[in-house]
Amino acid sequence: MSLIAFGKAETDIDYSAMRALVVDDYPGMRSAMRIALSNFGLTKIDMSANATEVLFKVQHNEYDLILCDFNLGDGRDGQQVLEELRHRGLITLDTAFIMVTAESVYEKVAATAELAPDDYLIKPFNAEILRHRLDGILRRKLAFADIYRYFAGGELEKALECCDLLIKEKPKYIVDTLRFKGELLNAMGRFEEAEALYKQVIQMRAIPWARLGLARTLHMQKKDEAAEELLHDVLEDSPELVSAYDLMAEVKLARNDAREAQAALEKGAAISGKTVRRQQRLGEVAFANGDLDKARAAFSAALDKGRHSIFVTPADYGNLCRVQVEQGDMNGALDTLKKGKMALHSSPEGQLVSAVVQGLVHTKSGRAAEAGRALDEAVRLRNVGARADEQSMLDLAGVCMANGRLEEGDAIVREVARNAHDSDALMAKARQLYEATGRGEAGDQVLKEATAEVRRLNNEGVMLAHKSDYAAAVECMLAASREAPFNPRVIMNTAWVILKRIDQEGMDHDLFAEARRLIEEAGRQSPGHTRITGLRSHLKQVEGRFGIHGSKKK
Amino acid sequence: MMLDISGLYASLMHEVKNTLGLMSITLDGVHPTGDPEHDAPLNETRLLCQRVAERLQQALLLYKAVNGQLSPMVDAYSPADVLGELRDEAQALVRDRLKVTVRIADDVPLIWFFDRNLVEMALVNAIHNSIQYARDRILLEASLDDGALCLAVKDDSDGYPEHILECVRNDQPYRSQGTGLGLQFARLVAQAHADRGREGELRLTNEDGAVFRLLLP
Ligand SMILES: Nc1ncnc2c1ncn2[C@@H]1O[C@H](COP(=O)(O)OP(=O)(O)O)[C@@H](O)[C@H]1O
Numbered sequence: 059m060s061l062i063a064f065g066k067a068e069t070d071i072d073y074s075a076m077r078a079l080v081v082d083d084y085p086g087m088r089s090a091m092r093i094a095l096s097n098f099g100l101t102k103i104d105m106s107a108n109a110t111e112v113l114f115k116v117q118h119n120e121y122d123l124i125l126c127d128f129n130l131g132d133g134r135d136g137q138q139v140l141e142e143l144r145h146r147g148l149i150t151l152d153t154a155f156i157m158v159t160a161e162s163v164y165e166k167v168a169a170t171a172e173l174a175p176d177d178y179l180i181k182p183f184n185a186e187i188l189r190h191r192l193d194g195i196l197r198r199k200l201a202f203a204d205i206y207r208y209f210a211g212g213e214l215e216k217a218l219e220c221c222d223l224l225i226k227e228k229p230k231y232i233v234d235t236l237r238f239k240g241e242l243l244n245a246m247g248r249f250e251e252a253e254a255l256y257k258q259v260i261q262m263r264a265i266p267w268a269r270l271g272l273a274r275t276l277h278m279q280k281k282d283e284a285a286e287e288l289l290h291d292v293l294e295d296s297p298e299l300v301s302a303y304d305l306m307a308e309v310k311l312a313r314n315d316a317r318e319a320q321a322a323l324e325k326g327a328a329i330s331g332k333t334v335r336r337q338q339r340l341g342e343v344a345f346a347n348g349d350l351d352k353a354r355a356a357f358s359a360a361l362d363k364g365r366h367s368i369f370v371t372p373a374d375y376g377n378l379c380r381v382q383v384e385q386g387d388m389n390g391a392l393d394t395l396k397k398g399k400m401a402l403h404s405s406p407e408g409q410l411v412s413a414v415v416q417g418l419v420h421t422k423s424g425r426a427a428e429a430g431r432a433l434d435e436a437v438r439l440r441n442v443g444a445r446a447d448e449q450s451m452l453d454l455a456g457v458c459m460a461n462g463r464l465e466e467g468d469a470i471v472r473e474v475a476r477n478a479h480d481s482d483a484l485m486a487k488a489r490q491l492y493e494a495t496g497r498g499e500a501g502d503q504v505l506k507e508a509t510a511e512v513r514r515l516n517n518e519g520v521m522l523a524h525k526s527d528y529a530a531a532v533e534c535m536l537a538a539s540r541e542a543p544f545n546p547r548v549i550m551n552t553a554w555v556i557l558k559r560i561d562q563e564g565m566d567h568d569l570f571a572e573a574r575r576l577i578e579e580a581g582r583q584s585p586g587h588t589r590i591t592g593l594r595s596h597l598k599q600v601e602g603r604f605g606i607h608g609s610k611k612k
Numbered sequence: 613m614m615l616d617i618s619g620l621y622a623s624l625m626h627e628v629k630n631t632l633g634l635m636s637i638t639l640d641g642v643h644p645t646g647d648p649e650h651d652a653p654l655n656e657t658r659l660l661c662q663r664v665a666e667r668l669q670q671a672l673l674l675y676k677a678v679n680g681q682l683s684p685m686v687d688a689y690s691p692a693d694v695l696g697e698l699r700d701e702a703q704a705l706v707r708d709r710l711k712v713t714v715r716i717a718d719d720v721p722l723i724w725f726f727d728r729n730l731v732e733m734a735l736v737n738a739i740h741n742s743i744q745y746a747r748d749r750i751l752l753e754a755s756l757d758d759g760a761l762c763l764a765v766k767d768d769s770d771g772y773p774e775h776i777l778e779c780v781r782n783d784q785p786y787r788s789q790g791t792g793l794g795l796q797f798a799r800l801v802a803q804a805h806a807d808r809g810r811e812g813e814l815r816l817t818n819e820d821g822a823v824f825r826l827l828l829p
């Protein structure tokens with residue numbers, strides 16, 4: 059047996075140069091924490107009482123550690139704060155984020171390592187425990203420093219190499235490293251390797267995140283039957299694992315079982331209803347199922363919980379209003395607009411959504427003149443470049459048609475079709491618009507023509523790329539992306555063939571700039587799409603190879 | 613008027629935890645002066661504070677166990693880190709009245725899979741017991757026992773009363789002068805840690821003093 063001398067075996071953490079943020083709605087706790095931290099040698103300690111203050115402070119300072127109470131006064135909880143900080147890139151993985159909770163069940167909320175805090179402190183705790191946990195996290199952050207640096211710079215290959223190195227050099231962190239590596243592999247679209255990795259972890263122990271990770275990679279590989287079976291087992295063992303319900307819903311949708319998908323989301327929302335994105339998804343699925351009451355409740359909850367959240371966009375107001383109009387509750391819809399006035403009026407997109415809803419309401423209420431005015435306003439906004447989500451755009455087209463403005467309606471449908479040619483749901487909705495006005499055949503014609511060119515150019519571009527004729531592929535895809543400048547698949551393909559061409563034939567600065575712009579646009583159109591991280595990484599590699607310094611991330 | 617009892621209960625608990633957490637961390641900010649008239653009551657108060665915290669945790673755990681919610685949230689942790697943390701915490705509590713040491717056997721893996729909260733709770737209770745009964749020293753030990761991780765708390769007390777050893781051996785509930793909750797929870801925590809059909813185990817023996825062993829597969 060060996061006697062371990064603690065504090066000597068591992069590097070000492072120097073707190074004197076660090077900056078900390080303590081978040082708690084209770085002033086007594088804040089000052090007690092400040093005293094504890096200053097006893098560790100920290101001198102720069104800031105305090106926040108609520109989420110709004112945290113976001114403000116973090117925008118203006120760089121913190122090494124954030125201690126955040128889960129229960130905050132202003133309607134947002136610690137997990138929402140963390141997600142927003144990460145989503146907006148306000149903190150990097152180098153920042154240690156510790157969640158302070160009174161309940162150990164909150165541990166089960168976070169789905170991915172990226173959205174999980176670095177550690178949980180369960181109340182009540184004392185200074186000794188706080189010190190140990192902080193030491194542990196900060197040492198781990200040091201060990202992961204290279205991995206985080208490459209990850210933040212989009213150099214995923216290098217980050218992977220560092221993971222393998224860390225597993226060899228610091229086997230103590232093997233499980234943390236494997237978790238991060240699994241997410242890297244997923245982000246790079248290397249699902250088979252990710253699958254093998256999760257199975258390796260499960261071999262050691264069937265820990266929930268590894269089982270969830272495995273289910274996710276199975277889903278990404280369209281092995282949804284196996285994914286469903288696994289998730290079923292996971293939920294049987296840990297019925298409070300909310301993110302498993304979210305994934306279960308996606309798997310059920312992939313298996314064309316929309317009812318069960320809705321049921322899974324409802325269970326998740328019953329356990330943790332504060333997550334805006336869960337409510338949004340529940341609303342969408344319920345709406346598609348024709349369950350208007352549930353859709354309305356979920357969309358209302360999304361707006362309610364997300365009042366100050368960046369995850370709420372004008373589209374959410376549009377979604378709720380659409381359900382209300384469908385239910386015949388015109389006053390409800392107008393009321394929703396009124397309540398969201400501040401948020402909607404601050405952006406052209408919001409103004410457009412607002413005009414569309416008014417058009418819908420007036421049309422359904424038979425007020426032609428008012429509907430016409432709302433339409434004129436929408437047209438004016440579109441002419442100055444406003445765009446709204448596809449659903450709202452199709453609503454707008456429907457309003458045009460119902461008011462006899464067929465050509466304007468057709469033009470909008472064409473635009474939506476070009477930018478979403480591969481979305482069955484949107485195409486079906488567009489077809490319904492025509493059928494409702496007795497123009498079914500005309501509609502088929504419009505949709506066919508609108509998507510034919512995009513489809514042809516995209517398919518040809520991809521085929522040329524597979525034959526390694528990247529020069530021709532680029533010409534083809536550039537034409538496609540001029541036709542459909544907001545079509546996620548088209549613009550991602552375009553960026554991809556450009557980077558391939560540069561790999562093959564050398565640098566072309568104009569094309570490279572275009573690839574960068576396209577990747578940014580794709581990020582706006584489909585945030586979190588699995589291909590985007592890979593494309594960013596490819597862009598970084600090209601940058602590195604040709605010694606270009608990219609525009610710095612804001 | 614209808615009262616939302618479970619909601620009230622939850623916010624009450626929340627408040628108690630907050631206040632207790634605050635009290636504990638505030639006491640940690642008061643440094644000993646070397647004057648026994650100041651230090652002795654301070655040390656005693658800190659110990660009492662930890663004891664109340666322990667009782668509160670037991671109350672909550674009881675609530676969970678009754679509702680069948682004692683499912684462990686297993687992840688990978690370093691046994692050496694956990695014992696190190698507990699050692700420092702215990703040593704800070706007893707100041708120099710007792711010597712608390714850690715021993716890690718050479719064959720103990722760098723990481724093991726368990727629910728850190730539950731396991732620490734069980735160990736903290738054993739440590740608090742030892743603080744009460746030990747004469748001079750407490751040893752926290754990690755070793756491997758037939759493929760399971762064995763986390764032990766050993767002291768130089770007179771040892772457990774025979775009827776408690778008997779009851780734990782026979783997997784029976786028991787009565788003690790205290791509540792007897794701590795050891796029974798330790799047994800629940802051990803048994804909740806099952807892996808591939810093998811259950812964890814609580815083993816109590818008297819050797820040089822009381823020996824508390826938590827075996828985690
Ligand atoms: N380290 C120890 N040395 C001697 N006796 C002990 C020790 N730990 C526990 N005991 C005995 O076991 C009993 C039960 O302990 P425990 O389950 O922790 O409940 P409680 O502390 O509430 O009495 C104690 O009351 C004491 O009699």
Ligand SMILES: [Mg+2]
Nearest residue numbers: 737740741794
């Ligand atoms: Mg006890």
